[in-house]
Amino acid sequence: MLARVADSLYWMGRYIERAEHTARLLAVNLESMVEQAPEDAEVSWRRVAAALTDEAVAGMDAQSVTETLTFNRKNSSSLLCSLSFARDNARQVREQLSTEVWEHLNRIYLGTQGENSESVWVHQPASFFRQTLEDLFTLGGVTYSTLRHGEGWRFLQLGCHIERAQLSSRLLDIYFGVVAPGIDQDLPEPKYFDWLTLLKYCTAFEPYCKEYTAALNPAQIGKFLLFDAEFPHSVRFSVNSIVDALAHVAPGAPPSRRAICERLAGRLKASVDFGLDELEGGAIDNFLVGITKQCEQIHDAVYAAYIAYDAEAVL
Amino acid sequence: MRGPPYTNYDLGLAYDEMFARDGSIRPPYRALDGRLRTLPAGELARRQNACEQSFLHQGITFTVYSDAQATERIIPTDLLPRIIAADEWDRVERGLKQRIAALNLFLRDIYNEGLVLKDNIVPRAMILGSKHYRREMRGLAVPHGSYVNVCGTDLVRREDGAFVVLEDNLRVPSGVSYMLANREVVRRAFPNVFRSAGVLPIENYPNELLATLKSLAPFQEDVSIAVLTPGVFNAAFFEHAFLARRMGVELVEGRDLLVNDNVVYARTTSGLKRIDVIYRRIDDDFIDPLIFREDSALGVPGLFNAYRAGNVILANALGTGVADDKAIYAYVPRLIKYYLSEEPILDNVETFLCREPKSLDHVLANLDKLVVKAVGESGGYGMLVGPHASAKERAEFADKLKADPENYIAQPTIQLSTAPTFVDGAIEARHVDLRPFILHGEETKIVPGGLTRVALRKGSLVVNSSQGGGSKDTWVLSK
Numbered sequence: 001m002l003a004r005v006a007d008s009l010y011w012m013g014r015y016i017e018r019a020e021h022t023a024r025l026l027a028v029n030l031e032s033m034v035e036q037a038p039e040d041a042e043v044s045w046r047r048v049a050a051a052l053t054d055e056a057v058a059g060m061d062a063q064s065v066t067e068t069l070t071f072n073r074k075n076s077s078s079l080l081c082s083l084s085f086a087r088d089n090a091r092q093v094r095e096q097l098s099t100e101v102w103e104h105l106n107r108i109y110l111g112t113q114g115e116n117s118e119s120v121w122v123h124q125p126a127s128f129f130r131q132t133l134e135d136l137f138t139l140g141g142v143t144y145s146t147l148r149h150g151e152g153w154r155f156l157q158l159g160c161h162i163e164r165a166q167l168s169s170r171l172l173d174i175y176f177g178v179v180a181p182g183i184d185q186d187l188p189e190p191k192y193f194d195w196l197t198l199l200k201y202c203t204a205f206e207p208y209c210k211e212y213t214a215a216l217n218p219a220q221i222g223k224f225l226l227f228d229a230e231f232p233h234s235v236r237f238s239v240n241s242i243v244d245a246l247a248h249v250a251p252g253a254p255p256s257r258r259a260i261c262e263r264l265a266g267r268l269k270a271s272v273d274f275g276l277d278e279l280e281g282g283a284i285d286n287f288l289v290g291i292t293k294q295c296e297q298i299h300d301a302v303y304a305a306y307i308a309y310d311a312e313a314v315l
Numbered sequence: 316m317r318g319p320p321y322t323n324y325d326l327g328l329a330y331d332e333m334f335a336r337d338g339s340i341r342p343p344y345r346a347l348d349g350r351l352r353t354l355p356a357g358e359l360a361r362r363q364n365a366c367e368q369s370f371l372h373q374g375i376t377f378t379v380y381s382d383a384q385a386t387e388r389i390i391p392t393d394l395l396p397r398i399i400a401a402d403e404w405d406r407v408e409r410g411l412k413q414r415i416a417a418l419n420l421f422l423r424d425i426y427n428e429g430l431v432l433k434d435n436i437v438p439r440a441m442i443l444g445s446k447h448y449r450r451e452m453r454g455l456a457v458p459h460g461s462y463v464n465v466c467g468t469d470l471v472r473r474e475d476g477a478f479v480v481l482e483d484n485l486r487v488p489s490g491v492s493y494m495l496a497n498r499e500v501v502r503r504a505f506p507n508v509f510r511s512a513g514v515l516p517i518e519n520y521p522n523e524l525l526a527t528l529k530s531l532a533p534f535q536e537d538v539s540i541a542v543l544t545p546g547v548f549n550a551a552f553f554e555h556a557f558l559a560r561r562m563g564v565e566l567v568e569g570r571d572l573l574v575n576d577n578v579v580y581a582r583t584t585s586g587l588k589r590i591d592v593i594y595r596r597i598d599d600d601f602i603d604p605l606i607f608r609e610d611s612a613l614g615v616p617g618l619f620n621a622y623r624a625g626n627v628i629l630a631n632a633l634g635t636g637v638a639d640d641k642a643i644y645a646y647v648p649r650l651i652k653y654y655l656s657e658e659p660i661l662d663n664v665e666t667f668l669c670r671e672p673k674s675l676d677h678v679l680a681n682l683d684k685l686v687v688k689a690v691g692e693s694g695g696y697g698m699l700v701g702p703h704a705s706a707k708e709r710a711e712f713a714d715k716l717k718a719d720p721e722n723y724i725a726q727p728t729i730q731l732s733t734a735p736t737f738v739d740g741a742i743e744a745r746h747v748d749l750r751p752f753i754l755h756g757e758e759t760k761i762v763p764g765g766l767t768r769v770a771l772r773k774g775s776l777v778v779n780s781s782q783g784g785g786s787k788d789t790w791v792l793s794k
Contacts, residue, residue, distance in 0.1 A: 002571050003582045091374065092547050095560035103372045110371065151584065252585030306584040314586050315575050 001151045003307045005096055006249070008089040009152050010302075013159025015086035016105075020136045021167045022052055022079045026066060027129035028200045033062060036193065044197065046187060051171045051201075053077055066125065067117040079132070083109050098146040101139070108135045151249055158245040158302070162295050165238040168225065169288040171201060172235075176222055177285030195221055202233045222284065227276055235291060239272045242298065250306045257305045264301050268294045320351050320359075323741040329730035330476045331744060332397060343398040343792055344735075346512040350505060351742065359394075363737055366394050366500040375496050375553055391785030392497055394504045397734045397747055397767040398512070401794040407470065407478050407751065408761050410661030413651060415466055415753050418483065418638050420654040422462040426452045426634065436653050437646050441670075445643075447486075447636030449599065451606060455623060457632050458531040459757050464630040465524070465594075466753040467491070467766075470661070472732035479662045481729075481748065483647070485639040486631065487596050490766040491520060491752045492554035493786050495561075497766075501788035513793040515763040520752070521561035523760045528562075528592050530757035531628045535591060541565040541581065543572075543595040545613045555596050565590075569597070574617030577624040592628045599633050641690045641724045642668055665727055669720040678725040679716065682709045685725040687716065700776065702728050731776055734787070736769055746770045748778050749789065763791035 025048050033041040045065045049057045055075050057068045070079040087109040094102055112132060120128040147153050175190050175198055190198070195216045199205040202225055211228070212220045228234040243265045250258070271290060279287060317324050317338070326334060333344040340348045351359075370376075370389050399407075424431050425442055426449075432439045442448055467488030469481040498517055502509050525540070532538045544555035546568050559566035571581050572590065580587035595602060601611040603619040621627045637643065645666040648659045667674040667685075678685060682701050689697035699712040716723055733744035751765030767787040768778035778784040 001584050002565060002567065003584055004568065004571050006584045088547075091552075094374070094553075094556040095566045099373075102374065106374050107372055250584035252583075254586070309582075311573050311580075311582055311587065 001096075001155075001250075003309075005093045005152065006155045007303075007307050008093045009096065009155040010159040010307075012086050012089040012093070013156035014163040015082045015089065016136065016139065017160045017163040018077065018167065019079055019082035019086060020133065021164070022069060022077075022082065023129045023132045023136065024203065025051060025171075025201050026070060026079075027126050027133055028197060030062060030066070030126035030129065032193075032197050032200070040191075040193070043188060044194070047174050047194075050174050050187070051167075062125070063117050063121060066120075070129075071116045080112060080115075083112055093152075096152050098142075100142045100146045104135075104139050104142050108132070108139065111135075151251065154245045154248045157241055158249065161238040161241040161245065162299060164233070165235055165242065166292050166295050168202065168233065168235050168238065169291045171198070172222070172225060173285060173288045176218075177288055190218070192216060198225075204231065204233060207231050223276065226279075227272070236272045239268055239291075242295075243269050246298070246302070249302075253306060257309070261298065261301045261305050264294065264298050268298065320354075320742050321735075323743050324735065325744055327730065327733065327744070328474060329744075329746065330472050330474055330732040332472075332732055332734040332747070343400045343512075343790075346508045347396065347398065347505070350508045359737055359742075360740055362504040363394050366392055366504060369500050369503075370496070373496065375493070390493060390780055391771060392493075392500065393736050393769055393771075393785055393787045394501055395735050395737055395742070396501055396505070396788040396790045397749075397769075398790045398792065399749075399764070401792050403478070404763055404791045406660060408763075410478075410480075410659070411468055411751060411753050411761055412759050413655065413657060413660050414468065414480065414483070414647065415463060415755050415759060417647065417651040417654045418466075418485065419460060419462055419755060421650050422632075422635060422638055423457075423460045424654075425637065426462075427454060431650070431653060434653070436649055437643070441642060442637060445637045445640055447599070447634065447640060449634030449637075451619065451623075452632070452634040458533070458628060461531070461755050462632040463635050463638075464527055464531065464632075464755055466755065467750045468753065470749045470751065471664070471729055472749075474730050476732075477662065478749070479664050479729075480644075480647070481664055482641065482644060483639045484750075485635040487598060488750070488752070489551040489554055489596075490750055490768075490786070492551075492557040494752070494764065494766040494789070495520060495557075497786060497788040509790075512790065514790040515793055517762040517764050520762045521558060523754055523762065524558065524594075525562040525564070527754040527756035527758075527760065528594055528630055531630060532591050533757070538591045539565075539589060540592045540594065541567045541572075541590050543567055543569070543593050543597055545569075545597050545601070549596075551596065558594070564594075567593075569611075569613045569615050572615040572618070574615060574621050577617070577621045577626050579615070579618065579621050579627045590627060592630065594630050599636060602629075602633070641688050642670070642721075645724065664729060667725045669716060669723040669725060674725075675716070675720050678723075679713055682713060684728060686728050687712060687723055687725045690722050690724060696781075700728065703776075728776065731770075731778070734767070734769065736771070736787070738771065738773075743773070745773070746776050746778065747787065764789040 029044055029048050033044060036044060042060045045060045045062065049065050052069050053075060055068065058064045068075055072078050073081060075081065087105055090097060090102055090105050115128065174187065195218060199208050199221060204225060208221065208224050211224060226235045229236055231237055246261050246265045275287060333341060335341055367389060370392055376389055421431060431437055432442060463485045465488060467484040467490060470478045471481050473479055494517065528540050529538055541564055542555055542559040544552060544566060556566055565581065567581055573580055573582065579590045581590055597613050600608045602614045603616060604611045604614050605616045606619040622629055644663065645668055648663055651657060651659045667678050669675045669678055678687065685701045687699040699708065701709065731746040731748055734747045735742050736745040747767050747769045749765050749767050751761055754760040767789045768784050769787050770776060770778045771785045772783055
């Protein structure tokens with residue numbers, strides 16, 4: 001596979017994941033805020049903003065946050081920007097995608113580009129995000145069932161799960177951590193309702209109940225979202241997916257170039273596999289920062305080994 | 316006055332593809348006519364809309380550079396097919412095969428012995444002075460003597476109904492993906508007419524292109540082929556991606572390739588992969604910054620030397636533009652006689668070379684009747700359509716002509732034939748041309764049909780997509 005194509009597929013995977021994560025947080029919060037007192041709703045919006053952007057947000061009301069996180073083109077991590085970047089990357093590698101994948105993504109892009117916070121506020125604003133989420137779920141299914149699960153698909157998976165691990169870590173940090181610099185420092189302790197919302201942000205409420213019953217316990221919620229091996233939105237699941245993808249990309253690359261990526265992936269897996277024991281002490285924020293940093297190192301190593309390598313050196 | 320659904324259909328001076336002079340329906344159009352008469356009101360508009368939605372979702376768009384607002388637009392497509400009878404196509408096909416054979420012989424000649432120049436068939440200065448003549452190509456052997464492997468020849472129908480050649484596109488002709496995309500949507504819009512009319516298939520074009528490219532590297536077992544594109548911002552990017560996908564070969568950009576020791580490699584995740592044949596969709600000027608334009612970021616440094624060394628095949632070969640120059644065009648009938656000792660099967664449009672003083676005088680005196688074209692331009696740029704220009708525009712153009720006559724040719728305005736087109740809810744007559752695609756390698760292949768371009772503005776004779784043109788599916792009927 002061409003190195004440039006791998007690059008585009010990797011970023012396509014990342015942007016689609018980012019779009020889905022953004023749409024999910026906004027849909028959930030727009031739906032749940034109706035049950036909250038105004039001051040609690042404002043705290044929820046601050047958490048959502050902190051989870052999704054480093055940019056300053058004009059006001060902590062539903063429409064302002066939604067505008068910044070969804071429609072503002074100057075915010076490069078807004079939902080519409082993520083969809084637009086995902087589609088740009090897909091267009092670059094159009095010949096590598098199935099017609100179904102390309103047309104589905106293109107339709108999502110075309111269907112959302114004309115919208116803004118005013119146009120979606122006319123109707124139920126949450127329905128715009130639910131629809132986008134459903135379209136993205138369908139895209140996931142179409143991708144799974146029409147694309148060959150070869151190297152290109154592995155790069156999509158790699159991008160998706162590196163992005164998901166980082167986004168999940170950031171979200172969990174806001175609830176569990178002594179939050180990292182740059183993120184809103186003065187958020188109050190989460191309440192019962194906030195823990196419920198956190199599970200919904202991660203589509204985890206029902207799976208969590210099956211495992212631990214509906215008794216919401218922050219320690220168990222943390223354990224589930226970090227370490228459950230079978231839940232697709234747990235950090236551990238993403239880490240395992242990263243390791244799996246890395247084992248299958250660049251099959252013809254010499255062992256010397258593969259070694260560094262595989263070593264880093266092994267270390268990340270080990271830190272999640274043994275993380276539960278280490279976390280008994282309670283230093284969850286360091287742990288989450290460690291996951292994010294290791295994902296960045298893997299990203300750099302993949303680029304150095306397979307995408308932006310020095311061609312002269314391999315001749 | 317014609318009855319519904321043709322109440323808006325005006326026959327002009329031009330030959331009409333559907334209606335004979337006496338108002339009867341020409342035989343190839345009878346099946347379509349039967350359907351159009353029975354379609355419920357609004358149904359045509361619904362189907363047209365479905366076509367356009369399909370193009371939008373597929374991302375079949377082109378880029379307009381003069382428009383800073385929206386760079387990506389759908390190419391307008393018309394769902395009424397343009398239909399050609401079997402015997403007419405037969406003549407066109409023979410004529411095109413004859414023409415591509417002569418043009419390839421001409422290119423081989425001027426880059427080698429130069430007999431055609433020694434025999435004074437074509438002025439030496441015109442060839443050596445052409446900006447598309449590539450000195451670097453002299454003495455270089457190309458597989459099967461085939462310089463032009465993919466050719467798009469623009470044909471028009473004269474008032475008398477004869478197909479004539481308007482121009483040859485021998486460099487990087489585009490449009491074949493629209494031909495195939497139009498077929499897919501129109502076949503869906505008129506499934507029954509399509510079946511009953513007996514339309515010849517064109518879907519094998521990508522296979523034929525692949526076979527042509529493979530035939531250029533006949534000694535290799537496992538030949539590695541790539542389509543070279545300028546990238547996603549190029550107007551024809553959709554087509555480049557489409558052809559790569561349908562052929563099952565790699566689509567590469569200049570930055571994916573590198574040359575080492577005169578061998579071309581693509582950078583893959585696993586390492587470097589050798590490339591043997593490149594179907595390049597980048598102009599000569601941009602292909603290698605070491606030899607041609609050094610500011611080109613699209614090309615591959617060292618590619619030309621790899622080509623000269625015989626380690627990679629480029630299709631089309633470099634330097635083919637010298638033969639599709641609008642001035643050389645006037646000599647093609649003579650070239651057919653010179654190389655093949657045959658009479659041309661397809662005529663040229665009558666052409667005045669402004670480099671000849673007598674012709675220049677004639678052109679200047681008849682500017683209001685002629686179309687004047689700059690020799691090195693394409694895409695409808697740098698031309699004057701005399702009958703549609705204002706007196707001021709003609710005067711300004713006359714000055715340009717006098718200043719640089721060698722750069723211009725003139726042709727009488729041809730009333731391109733008209734064909735039924737669905738415009739603003741009604742079926743109207745619009746002018747069309749035809750661009751068939753000719754493949755030339757070990758063999759010569761033409762898929763039956765081509766891209767019919769249509770001038771969507773009423774009365775307009777300019778069919779280029781950059782100038783408000785659209786396209787149509789083209790049906791060639793079986794015998």
